[in-house]
Amino acid sequence: MKFKKLTLSLGAALAALAFAQPARADVGGFGFGSRTAGLAGAGAAWGFDAYSAYSNPAGLTEAAGKKLRLSYGWLFMDPTFTPIEGVTIENQFTSDQTRTGNVVDDYRSVLGQTIGAAALLAQDWYHLSAGLTIFTPFDPLGAIDTGEPYIPEYVLYRSRTQRPLLEAGLAAKITPRLSLGLGLHIGYAITATGNAFLQTAAGTTSSMRVSASLKPKTSPNLAWLLLSETPQEEAGAWSFGQVLRTTHDAKATLNFNSSARAFGDLAALDIRFGANSALFYDPLTLETGFSWKHSPRGRLYLQADFQNWANFKRPALEITDPIENCTGTGCTGLIVNPSVLPGMSLRNIVTPRIAEEISFDASTLRIGYFYRPSMFRSLPSDSGNYLDPSRHSISAGWGRRFPTFLGWDTPAQLDFHASYQHLVNQSVVKTAGDETGDLAETKIGAPGYSIGGRLWGGGATLTLEL
Numbered sequence: 290m291k292f293k294k295l296t297l298s299l300g301a302a303l304a305a306l307a308f309a310q311p312a313r314a315d316v317g318g319f320g321f322g323s324r325t326a327g328l329a330g331a332g333a334a335w336g337f338d339a340y341s342a343y344s345n346p347a348g349l350t351e352a353a354g355k356k357l358r359l360s361y362g363w364l365f366m367d368p369t370f371t372p373i374e375g376v377t378i379e380n381q382f383t384s385d386q387t388r389t390g391n392v393v394d395d396y397r398s399v400l401g402q403t404i405g406a407a408a409l410l411a412q413d414w415y416h417l418s419a420g421l422t423i424f425t426p427f428d429p430l431g432a433i434d435t436g437e438p439y440i441p442e443y444v445l446y447r448s449r450t451q452r453p454l455l456e457a458g459l460a461a462k463i464t465p466r467l468s469l470g471l472g473l474h475i476g477y478a479i480t481a482t483g484n485a486f487l488q489t490a491a492g493t494t495s496s497m498r499v500s501a502s503l504k505p506k507t508s509p510n511l512a513w514l515l516l517s518e519t520p521q522e523e524a525g526a527w528s529f530g531q532v533l534r535t536t537h538d539a540k541a542t543l544n545f546n547s548s549a550r551a552f553g554d555l556a557a558l559d560i561r562f563g564a565n566s567a568l569f570y571d572p573l574t575l576e577t578g579f580s581w582k583h584s585p586r587g588r589l590y591l592q593a594d595f596q597n598w599a600n601f602k603r604p605a606l607e608i609t610d611p612i613e614n615c616t617g618t619g620c621t622g623l624i625v626n627p628s629v630l631p632g633m634s635l636r637n638i639v640t641p642r643i644a645e646e647i648s649f650d651a652s653t654l655r656i657g658y659f660y661r662p663s664m665f666r667s668l669p670s671d672s673g674n675y676l677d678p679s680r681h682s683i684s685a686g687w688g689r690r691f692p693t694f695l696g697w698d699t700p701a702q703l704d705f706h707a708s709y710q711h712l713v714n715q716s717v718v719k720t721a722g723d724e725t726g727d728l729a730e731t732k733i734g735a736p737g738y739s740i741g742g743r744l745w746g747g748g749a750t751l752t753l754e755l
Contacts (some may be wrong), residue, residue, distance in 0.1 A: 321403050321422055322362055323704035323750040327686020328644035329657025331592040333578030334514075334530040335521070336646070339405030339752060342420035342458030345530045345578075346470030347514040349418040349460035353409040355754070360405040362704075362750030364424070367398040370742035371714070373441050377735045382724045383439050387731075392441050392738075401426040403750070416462035424454040436604055438630050439724075439733040441674040441717075441740075444603065458510075466518065472510030474537050476569075479503055485547040508537035508571075526582040534574040538602055569604070573597040590644040590657070598664035599635050603675070631673025631724070634666040644684075655686035655706070668717045672724040674734045678715060678741060684708035700754045707747035714741035 321340035325332035332344035337352035339360035352358055373392040380387045404423040411417040436447045460470035481501035488495050512532040519526040578592035608628040644657030662679045669675060686706035694701035718737040723730035 321364075321424065322360055322405060322752075323686055323706035323748050324655070324688060326364075326708060326748060327655035327657060327684055327688075327704070327706035328590055328646065329642050329659045329682060329684045329708075331578060331590040331642040331644045331657060331659075333512075333532050333576045333592055334590065335528045335578075335580035335588065336590070337407075339407045339420070340403065340422050341407055342405070342472060343422040343456050345512050345514060345532050345576075346420065346458030346472040346510060347460050347468040347512040347530060347532075349407050349420045349458055349470060350416045350462045350468040351514070352407040352420065353418040356409050357755040358405075358407045358752060359755065360403070360750050360752040362403045362405075362748055363401070364403055364746070364748040365398070365400050366708075366744055366746035368396050368443075368446055368742065368744045370394055370396065370443060370446075370712070371739050373734075373738040373740075376441070376738055377731045377733055378440055380723050380730050380733060381727075382730070383733060396443065396446050399426065399746070400428070403748075416468075418460045420458040420460075422454065422456045422458075426453070437674075438603070438628075439672075439674060441676060441734055441738065443677070443742075444675045445677055447604070460512075466516045468514045470510075470512040470514070472512060472532075472534075474508040474510070474534075474571075476506045476508070476537060476539050479540070480542045480544075482544045483546070485545075487548070506537075506539070508535045510534050521582065524582055524585050528580045530578045532574075532576045534571070534576070536573045536597070536600070537569075537571040539569040570602045572601065586648050588646045588648075590642070590646065592642040594640040594642070595637065596640070596664075597637050599637050601633070601635050601664065603630065603633070631669075631675070632671075633673065633675060635664055636666050638662045638664055651690050653686075653688040653690075655684075655688070657684045658682065668715060669734070670718055670720055672732065674717075676740050678712040680710050680712045680744075682708060682710040694753060702752045704750045704752070705747070706749075708745065710744040712740075712742040712744075714739065716740075 321343050322338055324336055324338050325340065325344055328336060332341075334345075335348075337345065337348035339352060339358045341348040341352040372394060375389060376392065378388055378390045378392065401424055405421070407418065407420040409416070409418050436442045436444060455475045456472060457475070458470055458472040460468055462468045479501060481499065483497070483499050485497040486495060510532055512530065514528065514530040517525075517527045521528065573596070575595045576592060577594075578590065580588055580590050582588045638661070640659055640661045642657065642659040644655065647654045659682050660679070661682070663677045665675065665677055684706060685708075686704060688702055688704040691701045691703070693699065716737065716739050717734065719732045719735040722728045723732050
């Protein structure tokens with residue numbers, strides 16, 4: 290039994306090591322750059338800056354300015370969740386014992402840098418423009434954690450915001466009022482193989498090998514932007530933009546082979562299994578935004594984001610088709626069971642956003658709000674404990690324009706933002722019995738617990754127009 294646990298633990302460790310690779314980050318939901326973040330992420334219709342390759346690639350024709358716009362910023366976000374204590378965290382279905390305790394709350398804060406660029410490539414050829422958006426966490430550079438499939442788990446907060454991001458965009462102004470754009474997410478699919486041979490006899494050695502391969506995987510964005518005939522700096526002007534983000538999932542496959550010789554020269558106990566995971570899953574999303582300059586100083590932003598979470602692929606590592614390949618004297622006939630992951634009741638959601646921007650002579654104030662409903666239809670009262678509370682978010686920002694930067698004849702802008710997100714408090718009550726229906730046992734998470742929490746953060750961005 291000890292060798293069985295050891296080899297399976299080695300397999301899990303191999304998976305964590307092999308899958309630690311970059312993929313698309315989810316901090317875009319907060320807004321890249323303090324300008325969009327101060328507007329609660331409502332960046333599909335206007336407010337285009339050097340991060341427009343993400344917010345709306347079609348807006349690159351407006352963001353590039355005369356030639357080139359560059360931005361560098363810092364982003365911070367800290368999550369805190371309601372403690373879950375005194376619940377069942379192990380039972381005979383998931384382990385070899387039944388144990389009650391507290392759920393570990395070890396979700397990481399986000400601290401990283403954002404780099405954005407928007408460049409005018411050919412003004413006389415449809416105002417062709419290009420852009421690049423990059424996000425990299427500071428420490429660690431990237432983190433992977435498949436999370437717990439049965440213990441209570443805030444499934445979208447474990448490591449989705451701990452990933453480097455690279456996104457490119459290209460745009461053209463088809464008419465003076467209409468621009469079209471194409472964006473591209475860049476990620477990887479990962480395949481890893483691990484081999485281990487464990488020995489206990491004196492004068493022998495144990496060995497282990499890991500090999501992995503990465504294959505680039507891209508997901509396109511399609512975008513368009515329509516402007517009013519009235520110039521955007523004048524009262525009465527409006528803009529309308531849409532971005533279609535296609536599904537992106539970072540798939541990972543682990544093939545693990547292990548052998549353990551526990552007793553002298555007897556035949557080794559062989560265990561083989563495959564494991565699959567969609568480490569990161571970003572749903573099909575349609576963002577529709579509208580902005581209206583209702584006064585010489587004020588602009589209203591409205592946006593609705595539709596997300597297709599019904600096809601969500603969980604990050605949990607799933608062991609599939611395990612086999613025991615033992616022949617000859619000493620075989621134990623050990624059978625390893627495949628993973629049985631809990632069911633999920635998912636739904637598509639719409640996130641409304643509203644924001645206001647007020648401009649003065651050289652400075653700008655921003656305030657925004659959005660409400661994101663849960664992607665789960667109901668609370669996990671039966672098997673499984675994936676959590677995704679609905680949340681309310683408010684944000685505020687301030688920006689200041691400068692005609693020069695450190696003595697250079699280069700216009701610059703400095704933006705700051707702060708945000709607070711409240712996760713709606715709810716109570717989960719587990720039904721009787723364990724995951725197999727045995728009334729003598731209790732489910733993971735029993736008898737129940739409260740969920741909720743908050744996220745707060747902020748950031749700063751410096752933009753130069755060259």
